[in-house]
Amino acid sequence: MSQTSRIDVQSLTAFVELLFKAAGADAEVARVVTRVLLEGELLGHRTHGLNLVSRYIGGIQAGQVKARAGLLEQLAHNGISSLFDGHYLLGPYCVSRALDCAAQGASAQGIGIAVVRRAAHIGCLAAYLQPFTERGLVAMLYSSDPSVALVCAHGGIEPVYTPNPIAAGIPTRGEPILLDVSMSTVTLGLVGQCRDSGQRLAHPVLMSNDGQLSDNPDDFFTTPSGSILPLGGQAFGHKGFALALLVEALTSGLAGHGRKDAPDQWGASATAVVIDPRFFGGLDAFTDETSFLGQLLLASRPRDPERPVRLPGQTGLNLRKQALSEGLSLSPQLIDDLNQLAGQLQCPTLSH
Amino acid sequence: MSQTSRIDVQSLTAFVELLFKAAGADAEVARVVTRVLLEGELLGHRTHGLNLVSRYIGGIQAGQVKARAGLLEQLAHNGISSLFDGHYLLGPYCVSRALDCAAQGASAQGIGIAVVRRAAHIGCLAAYLQPFTERGLVAMLYSSDPSVALVCAHGGIEPVYTPNPIAAGIPTRGEPILLDVSMSTVTLGLVGQCRDSGQRLAHPVLMSNDGQLSDNPDDFFTTPSGSILPLGGQAFGHKGFALALLVEALTSGLAGHGRKDAPDQWGASATAVVIDPRFFGGLDAFTDETSFLGQLLLASRPRDPERPVRLPGQTGLNLRKQALSEGLSLSPQLIDDLNQLAGQLQCPTLSH
Known part of the structure; x- marks a missing residue:
């Protein structure tokens, strides 16, 4: 929790809004999308927070994702x-x-x-x-x-x-x-995280493509793919x-x-x-x-x-309260990614 | 599936409506309540079907349950x-x-x-x-x-x-x-059925009053009582x-x-x-x-x-279709209970 890793929410908001605007989003779209992604980050949903900024802007640049309110x-x-x-x-x-x-x-x-x-x-x-x-x-x-x-x-x-x-x-x-709960046991995000970190899931909530219950993420990422069990x-x-x-x-x-x-x-x-x-x-x-x-x-x-x-x-709201008073702690990787995007879009980078 | 155990739905409807009316229900209330209980029975929900008739009428007679539409x-x-x-x-x-x-x-x-x-x-x-x-x-x-x-x-x-x-x-x-799904793992009805038949639950979805997971219905029916785990x-x-x-x-x-x-x-x-x-x-x-x-x-x-x-x-709808064409099969016990109630209310009994 060093000082340098915490960024105040107002600066972050302005920074992210500018990125979306530079990528072609209307001001209103940039404002609303930034608020939602930042709220996700504040509530501790790291996989559905500011890490989505580069994915969304990548989508705009590729033409798949649109950015005009009209x-x-x-x-x-x-x-x-x-x-x-x-x-x-x-x-x-x-x-x-x-x-x-x-x-x-x-x-x-x-x-x-x-x-x-x-x-x-x-x-x-x-x-x-x-x-x-x-x-x-x-x-x-x-x-x-x-x-x-x-x-x-x-x-x-x-x-x-x-x-x-x-x-x-x-x-x-x-x-x-x-x-905010899915009607499946787990989400794809968690299955992917387990695969990437070489871990098993905590419970056998996957079904292999030949119908075996499994806690091994590799049994999902097959061809044809496995599946996730319902809640x-x-x-x-x-x-x-x-x-x-x-x-x-x-x-x-x-x-x-x-x-x-x-x-x-x-x-x-x-x-x-x-x-x-x-x-x-x-x-x-x-x-x-x-x-x-x-x-x-x-x-x-x-x-x-x-x-x-x-x-x-409750846990998310506590994290949010802390971040609003002390600033948000972002990973160095995320800050680097965002600043790289800023450079590419000729925007000022995030100071930290 | 003997002939004698199947009763046509129209006769049953008239019979049950008459019971509710004799117990003091307005005609409209009797009609609607009968339809819902009969639908429960038709869909195979035996614990939430016609077995509720005597419970409901008992409630009316005890003054706890009201029967006037107004x-x-x-x-x-x-x-x-x-x-x-x-x-x-x-x-x-x-x-x-x-x-x-x-x-x-x-x-x-x-x-x-x-x-x-x-x-x-x-x-x-x-x-x-x-x-x-x-x-x-x-x-x-x-x-x-x-x-x-x-x-x-x-x-x-x-x-x-x-x-x-x-x-x-x-x-x-x-x-x-x-x-039609509860947000708990099981319902009280199932826990009671298991206790009555001396069986364990299929899964440890009960919590004893000292915090132990259990599949034993007796661990629920204690003082203070146990609890059922959420879905x-x-x-x-x-x-x-x-x-x-x-x-x-x-x-x-x-x-x-x-x-x-x-x-x-x-x-x-x-x-x-x-x-x-x-x-x-x-x-x-x-x-x-x-x-x-x-x-x-x-x-x-x-x-x-x-x-x-x-x-x-789907299973319930198939049962319903069969019952509508062949008549409903009620247990002798349920028929006896309903006829006893009919006698008490001076209504004609159900012939079968």
């Missing part, structure tokens, strides 16, 4: 329900706009929903939620990618669908509850499988663009649902209840005295 | 979002009315939501969904019970909350996908835990009535969300996608050749 096309809208086509515009911009749109519906009539098809990579779902919980709204996100197949059916061998996360931000009297594993995988199908329906199904269209480019289907408790039992009753429940859970006797019970998002 | 109080309503207080009215009536209300919102503007607090027992969530999928709607149900604590926090010992199921009906070109178990229980908190927020949180109120009577908080795909990519595109995905999954190579992949709800 590309986001609103195909249907009635104040409560919306459908957008992202045309492969930077995903954090698409999803943020969808959430804003759903939040307007929620503020008007209690609930709003917005579906986006063909968003470029959307990063960390938990990173989108706090602006809404701060306004006393419950914000939910679902996503899938119809061009990718990683997870098997319960009882099946081949990969058919994606990890299909469900994320939600829930207001309380204090810090929000922020959940619940061998014993209760029917539950994760069922929930994943619900996520497919709410995202690619409502989007009218999915696996049936055999898209050949990575592109997310994402659905935002926002609810305003004021239209039901009221915001005070809502946050009283979520705070009461949170306290009950935190007061649970822990099974391991060294590991007290934590609420979803 | 008790269902609409506390808030704006065409899209509603809140009801059930005042412990028969749960299937409350939840059906909430779904109807949410479906009206969906048909008007794409999505509708209705929350119910203090519904009496609501039965099997999957049993409510088909009338909506048949109209091309996606219907979702969430429920919790703030008077009951069965499931532990991830990493905690004491039971704090309920299994908190998520159910959904998803239209396809053929049979709907019907999912995901020891390895991935943070996911089931997080989803269960979302369900608590969407049900008891929005209802403004939950654990903070320390209710001393069994009573569900339930939330219905209905979505109309016509307001997004269209119903054809939706059912094309869900059908395409369903076919992909059904074509999966099964891990066990004897057990082909099945879609959520």
Whole structure:
């Protein structure tokens, strides 16, 4: 924790925004995408934080990922329900706009929903939620990618669908509850990390292409590939499988663009649902209840005295608080990568 | 499969409706509750089917469960979002009315939501969904019970909350996908069945009151009681835990009535969300996608050749089809119980 490795968040924001603008993004797109990636980093999602900057800008430079706000096309809208086509515009911009749109519906009539098809990579779902919980709204996100197949059916061998996360931000009297969980046992990111570091997975949650359970990441990266078990594993995988199908329906199904269209480019289907408790039992009753429940859970006797019970998002929110006051600690590798990108885009580099 | 054990569904419906009416239920309440319990039975949910008739009528007779439609109080309503207080009215009536209300919102503007607090027992969530999928709607149900604590926090010992199921009906070109899964590893019903039959659970998904993992149902039924692990178990229980908190927020949180109120009577908080795909990519595109995905999954190579992949709800829908054409097969015990109740209520008994 040396002084030199911590960079204040304001400088980082300005630096990253400038990179996106230099790469051709509209100012508004650069601002929104930077905020989402930085929030991912602040919450400790290192694989879905600032390390995505060079991937996203690489995508823009290769022409696969778009950066002009005007590309986001609103195909249907009635104040409560919306459908957008992202045309492969930077995903954090698409999803943020969808959430804003759903939040307007929620503020008007209690609930709003917005579906986006063909968003470029959307990063960390938990990173989108706090602006809404701060306004006393419950914000939910679902996503899938119809061009990718990683997870098997319960009882099946081949990969058919994606990890299909469900994320939600829930207001309380204090810090929000922020959940972001995939409907698979593990994500591709973790399988890749294990392979790269030569480690086994902690549990046998992979299926080899000949139907053997495995904890060896090499059994996933084969031709044809292996698959990841649904949440619940061998014993209760029917539950994760069922929930994943619900996520497919709410995202690619409502989007009218999915696996049936055999898209050949990575592109997310994402659905935002926002609810305003004021239209039901009221915001005070809502946050009283979520705070009461949170306290009950935190007061649970822990099974391991060294590991007290934590609420979803709590660890990330603590990291965020620390980073906001002390600056963000980035790895030298990440700083070098970002500065290399800055040089290439003729932007000032990050001083540290 | 003797002739005598199969009873046609029409006669059963008339018989059960009459029982509820004789017990004091309004005709409309009797009709709706009978339909939901019978649907549960048809889908093969024996523990959440007609065996609930005597429990429900016993509750009415004891004064704990109400049976007059007028008790269902609409506390808030704006065409899209509603809140009801059930005042412990028969749960299937409350939840059906909430779904109807949410479906009206969906048909008007794409999505509708209705929350119910203090519904009496609501039965099997999957049993409510088909009338909506048949109209091309996606219907979702969430429920919790703030008077009951069965499931532990991830990493905690004491039971704090309920299994908190998520159910959904998803239209396809053929049979709907019907999912109904708890956010716990197992339900109390299963733990009780294992205890009654002297069996162990198939997996160590219980936590004894001193923090030991166990597959022995006796470790749950202690004083203080044990608990059930969240979906995901020891390895991935943070996911089931997080989803269960979302369900608590969407049900008891929005209802403004939950654990903070320390209710001393069994009573569900339930939330219905209905979505109309016509307001997004269209119903054809939706059912094309869900059908395409369903076919992909059904074509999966099964891990066990004897057990082909099945879609959520498929087994129940097959049982339902058979029962509708051949009659329902009820256990002699259930028929005796129902006929005893009929005698007590001075109704004609069930001939078989």
